[in-house]
Amino acid sequence: MDQDAYHLKQSGESSRKKSGRSPHADASKYLEISSRSDESVLEGIRIGARIRSVDGKQGVVADVEVLRRYAEVQYYFRLERRAGTILVIK
Secondary structure, eight states: OHHHHHHHHHTTOOSSSSOOOOGGGGGGGGGEOOTTHHHHHOOOOOTTOOOTTTTTTTEEEEEEEEEETTEEEEEEEEEEETTOOEEEEO
């Protein structure tokens, strides 16, 4: 242990450096979806996936429901922790 780390530990401060990133910097971990998303991408989303809509709603998928009616396909992605539902209509 070097001297700086030893003094930080003795004073109770953390020796970890702050990243300087905002709390929203991890937004790249989410798959952004919209009505322009390819159907193969929408079909590939499973429970546990992290998604974000273009209007900013984001979360972890808890349930997926796909409804097909005539030429329209509706994708309902229910999010965990009562975060809501993201609806994508193709």
